[in-house]
Amino acid sequence: MADEALFLLLHNEMVSGVYKSAEQGEVENGRCITKLENMGFRVGQGLIERFTKDTARFKDELDIMKFICKDFWTTVFKKQIDNLRTNHQGIYVLQDNKFRLLTQMSAGKQYLEHASKYLAFTCGLIRGGLSNLGIKSIVTAEVSSMPACKLNLHFL
Amino acid sequence: MLGWLHRGKGGQGAVDPRKNYPLYIRSTPMESELKFHYMVHTSLDVVDEKISTMGKALVDQRELYLGLLYPTEDYKVYGYVTNSKVKFVMVVDSSNTALRDNEIRSMFRKLHNSYTDVMCNPFYNPGDRIQSRAFDNMVTSMMIQLTQESSTAMELADKAQHSASPGTQGSASSFSNFRWPKGKVPTWLLKHQLSLLLSTAFKEGSKGAKQESFPRKL
Numbered sequence: 178m179a180d181e182a183l184f185l186l187l188h189n190e191m192v193s194g195v196y197k198s199a200e201q202g203e204v205e206n207g208r209c210i211t212k213l214e215n216m217g218f219r220v221g222q223g224l225i226e227r228f229t230k231d232t233a234r235f236k237d238e239l240d241i242m243k244f245i246c247k248d249f250w251t252t253v254f255k256k257q258i259d260n261l262r263t264n265h266q267g268i269y270v271l272q273d274n275k276f277r278l279l280t281q282m283s284a285g286k287q288y289l290e291h292a293s294k295y296l297a298f299t300c301g302l303i304r305g306g307l308s309n310l311g312i313k314s315i316v317t318a319e320v321s322s323m324p325a326c327k328l329n330l331h332f333l
Numbered sequence: 334m335l336g337w338l339h340r341g342k343g344g345q346g347a348v349d350p351r352k353n354y355p356l357y358i359r360s361t362p363m364e365s366e367l368k369f370h371y372m373v374h375t376s377l378d379v380v381d382e383k384i385s386t387m388g389k390a391l392v393d394q395r396e397l398y399l400g401l402l403y404p405t406e407d408y409k410v411y412g413y414v415t416n417s418k419v420k421f422v423m424v425v426d427s428s429n430t431a432l433r434d435n436e437i438r439s440m441f442r443k444l445h446n447s448y449t450d451v452m453c454n455p456f457y458n459p460g461d462r463i464q465s466r467a468f469d470n471m472v473t474s475m476m477i478q479l480t481q482e483s484s485t486a487m488e489l490a491d492k493a494q495h496s497a498s499p500g501t502q503g504s505a506s507s508f509s510n511f512r513w514p515k516g517k518v519p520t521w522l523l524k525h526q527l528s529l530l531l532s533t534a535f536k537e538g539s540k541g542a543k544q545e546s547f548p549r550k551l
Contacts (some may be wrong), residue, residue: 229416230449234384296452309452309459313416 181277188278191216194293210297217301218308225306228252238332241310242269249306256279267332272325279324290319296328303328324328356419357463359472372410373422380420413441419448425479440475447471458477 195209228249234243246258250273260272278295282288297319304316313333320326357521360366412422421444451457451465 222459226415226417226449226452230445232416234414235416265518309417 184253185278185281186299188295190200191298194329196294201213203239210294213294213297214301214304217298217303218305220298221305221307221311223250223310225249229310235310238267238312239263241307241312242330245306246265246271253302269330269332270329271330273327276326277322279320279326283323285323287323289300289320289323292326293318296326299326303330307332349486356461357468359476360470372408372424376410376422376424377420380414380422383412384414409438410424411441413445415445415448421445440479443471443475486551 192247196213199209199298217256218256229244232248232325233245235244242261243265246261250256250258254271254277256275256277258268258271259274260268262272278299279292282292298317300316302317304314307314307316307330315331315333317329319324319329358370360369408426409427410426411423412424415421421441423440425437447468448463451463451468452459454465457463457465
């Protein structure tokens with residue numbers, strides 16, 4: 178259990194650190210979100226390289242998505258994605274009903290406006306992982322009620 | 334022996350220069366470097382063909398190791414593709430008969446492990462040439478190991494030859510008892526027995542602007 182808390186606390190500090198060192202006007206611009214997302218991107222690239230070292234070759238995009246939802250999510254967040262939906266044309270929606278990075282925050286609507294900051298890194302993580310597997314994508318997140326979150330993947 | 338790390342999406346028949354560029358190249362001897370570059374470049378087509386044949390039982394689709402790509406009269410070419418679309422190509426002297434399949438496999442595993450370490454290095458920008466010394470050292474040790482093995486093969490071949498023909502002169506038979514001191518293989522042996530060229534993979538077109546001018550005068 179201790180190793181889970183390590184990443185969680187580090188991540189929280191990272192978010193607050195980026196926002197503290199933000200210059201005037203950056204907070205409104207969303208540059209902090211971009212910074213966090215880019216951090217996640219580079220981490221995702223390295224992580225995916227390590228995780229796919231011993232797995233079999235992926236047959237298609239759906240195979241890759243299943244890997245992300247099951248193995249990747251389990252290794253990073255110790256649980257799987259609860260729901261995966263797709264329109265088979267490059268749009269995927271991942272639903273996590275109890276997102277690990279948000280469970281400590283609230284269990285309803287409180288602090289909803291700050292949720293996007295804490296999802297930026299994870300969006301970047303997925304985008305980086307996919308990019309290293311050869312897929313360009315756009316990843317966004319929406320939170321309607323903590324700690325559940327929805328991640329929208331759009332393959333380009 | 335020649336190795337090549339190549340990155341790019343397969344699927345097309347011809348090698349798209351924008352999509353496949355080398356990340357790392359290493360060869361010995363240095364004289365015929367361009368020839369190896371050319372061979373590796375042409376073998377990329379074979380790699381692409383192998384990974385894109387869905388449904389056909391030519392190669393196990395779930396495996397990363399591609400095996401012998403094609404044998405030419407002097408050299409054998411082996412391939413390996415990772416899930417992250419990085420292609421490793423190795424060209425080995427055909428006279429090096431001591432190399433077994435699982436040895437090649439283990440070499441590719443080592444390469445893959447080292448590449449993963451390079452990827453996780455925060456100072457490495459994905460898409461750049463690999464400049465990590467640790468990677469270089471790993472490749473050098475692999476080359477030395479292969480040279481030693483080939484020299485052992487040479488000795489074994491000599492021994493077999495001499496035992497078959499007892500009329501050989503004494504000077505030749507004394508050669509068969511010679512053993513190279515560990516790690517100290519003379520350069521002439523390196524030159525004539527083995528050539529290892531590790532060329533690195535090209536990254537996908539997203540970093541096209543950063544492409545360096547690879548020797549294209551093939």
